[in-house]
Amino acid sequence: MVIPLVKGKKAEEAIAILSAVKKRASGYAIDLLKSAVANAKGNVQGLDTSTLYIAKMIADPGPMLKRFRAASMGRAGSIHKHTSHLTVELDVLRLKTGAAAETKAAEKSKIKKAKTVQAPNKEMKEKEAGHKEKKRKIHKK
Numbered sequence: 001m002v003i004p005l006v007k008g009k010k011a012e013e014a015i016a017i018l019s020a021v022k023k024r025a026s027g028y029a030i031d032l033l034k035s036a037v038a039n040a041k042g043n044v045q046g047l048d049t050s051t052l053y054i055a056k057m058i059a060d061p062g063p064m065l066k067r068f069r070a071a072s073m074g075r076a077g078s079i080h081k082h083t084s085h086l087t088v089e090l091d092v093l094r095l096k097t098g099a100a101a102e103t104k105a106a107e108k109s110k111i112k113k114a115k116t117v118q119a120p121n122k123e124m125k126e127k128e129a130g131h132k133e134k135k136r137k138i139h140k141k
Helices: 011-020 024-043 099-117 122-140
Strands: 052-061 065-070 076-081 084-092
Touching (some): 011 024
Antiparallel strands (some): 052 084
């Protein structure tokens, strides 16, 4: 499982992380990332590759190679050789500056405060208690 290690990281940082991982899949992922960075650089003129990050990376099942191996008493045992498709999507890291970043931070703090401030009041508790009693009466019949 090398994909969770690099999701959301910068492309250059992800290649460095994957080169230290001792898994066979890391080699394939490194080649895929290098190819994706080269494609992005070639398709978009003036693109700074240091601003690219991994927006999405998925490993989907690919075609299965079915083979047979001789087994005892004239039977054949099936062998399934699984393959996979690696998909990577790169995106440009956009830095927010000035008032836009401040308003975004203020919105996040308001959301966090709103989540922590909400507490059930007495009326809600009474309604829930009445509802539970009705359920119990129905089930007792």
